[in-house]
Amino acid sequence: MTHPAHRIVELAPDDDLFPSWCQVWAAAGRDARPDDPPRPAQEHLALGRELLAPGGSRDGTHRAVLVDGAVAGALRLVLPLKDNPSLAVVDLAVHPAARRRGLGSALLAEARALAAALGRTLLVGEVDEPGPGAPGRAFAERHGWSCDLVETRRELALPVDEDRLAALEDAAAAAGAGYELVTWRDRTPEPLLSDRALLERRMTTDAPHGDLPVGEEEWDGDRIREHEGTHLARGRTVLSAGAVAGGRLVGFTDLQIPLAQPVLAHQGGTLVLREHRGHRLGARMKAAVLRELAAGFPEVRRVSTYNAEDNTPMVAVNEQLGFRPAGVLSSWSARL
Ligand SMILES: CC(C)(COP(=O)(O)OP(=O)(O)OC[C@H]1O[C@@H](n2cnc3c(N)ncnc32)[C@H](O)[C@@H]1OP(=O)(O)O)[C@@H](O)C(=O)NCCC(=O)NCCS
Structure with a gap:
């Protein structure tokens, strides 16, 4: 060197x-x-x-x-x-x-x-690995960092096959009768704000984090608003869908579109509260934002998403929608 x-x-x-x-x-x-x-x-x-x-x-x-x-x-x-x-x-x-x-x-x-x-006292960092031999991996290993989580990146080529999407929507609607589907853009409707904050908190405990030594995050309505403001300031618009039961938001999914070059959209978080799982709400919400995307941003060519491989339900939904593997994102940590 x-x-x-x-x-x-x-x-x-x-x-x-x-x-x-x-x-x-x-x-x-x-x-x-x-x-x-x-x-x-x-x-x-x-x-x-x-x-x-x-x-x-x-x-x-x-x-x-x-x-x-x-x-x-x-x-x-x-x-x-x-x-x-x-x-x-x-x-x-x-x-x-x-x-x-x-x-x-x-x-x-x-x-x-x-x-x-x-x-x-704890450092964490991410390495994008489009394929084998990504420099960030060798660099992190050389510096003694430990690899705590590997998520597969998947990409969906647009437009989504209509038959595939319609079949998934039909099956999901039948399994989730009793849940109302809502969509919004950029700003969570005020009555759903505190529920949305709880869902974001659960993202940090319920989504698989491998061995990453990070703890539960504190989220409230103000932090959701701050987060929404950051996306807008970054030049992104966010298409969201949610599942509502008894007036409460019990699941959400976010899709981010960089407005300067709306070619590749990024799947943000998706989560359904534990007690409401098993009704195909994840699939239904994801299909809903893909519909919104096709209607509002037909110029977007691809969607990317990241999942831990042990997140079986989410991976299954993505595979059904037609997402295909495109490298990995690894997360690393080091103690000081
Ligand atoms: C990872 C990155 C920051 C390394 O920067 P760099 O200036 O080349 O790093 P260094 O010269 O300090 O490398 C230190 C050691 O890391 C290892 N290393 C770095 N790049 C490597 C590569 N492409 N292949 C194999 N080993 C590598 C080597 O052991 C190297 O020492 P050596 O050159 O004496 O063999 C750079 O490749 C990069 O920007 N990658 C994309 C972004 C990224 O992955 N960032 C890290 C996530 S936080």
Whole structure:
């Protein structure tokens, strides 16, 4: 490993260097998945502003590694404030042209020092692995991180086969008689807000998390509104469907569409409360948002989703809809 002369600097979303910092992520994204539009700078900008604004549910800080004055690598550290007080989430990337020269390791050392100074003792990070040999895996292993969760990414080519979708809708409607299906866009209807918060909390306990040492998250209506605002600020619209029984929201699914380049939509969370499982509500809600997607955004070509392989019911729904495997997302952790 040769170590070029480099310098690590702190930066903020409105600094002159920030656009180059965003370009590192875009270049890393294009390198890993050439067919996907890279995350637009607006996403990093909005997230960055949210992390630095007081009063939110998480804090954060940004660093760039400079070589000859140019940004060659990017680090974002995210610190939950309402739960998981020992946790720091590490997000880092090095420009493909500047790799294997120790810059990633320098940024990781910086992340460890920052986290320790902020009183955090547990680091977690994710690695996108489109196929075997993804650099992030070798890097994480080299630094002694443990792989706690592997989720399969699946993609659905659009439009969905009409017969397949109609068959699934019919079966799901029959199994879920007694549940009302509701849809909304971007803003959870006020009467369902506190139920929606409970569902988000359950996402952190009920969805399989492998060995990831993260705890239950604290969600209330205000945090849901903050979360919704972040999506809008990032330039995403969110199509949601929910299942209602006795006036209470007992399940939801979210589908996010990046508006600047609406080519690839991202499946967000999907959850049905334990006591309401077994009625095919997950399938019914997912079919409903796919209908909304086709009606409102016919230009979207693909949907991506992530599932732990032991999440059998969710994987089965996705396979029925026609989702097919497209690599994995691994989650890693290290103790300080
Ligand atoms: C992972 C990443 C940050 C590594 O950056 P980097 O500057 O190349 O990392 P380093 O030069 O410090 O690598 C340190 C060691 O990690 C291992 N490593 C890194 N990339 C590797 C690769 N492609 N193949 C095998 N080993 C690799 C090696 O042991 C390397 O030491 P060596 O070069 O002396 O053999 C970079 O590849 C990247 O941005 N990937 C995409 C984003 C990502 O996966 N981020 C990590 C998630 S938080």
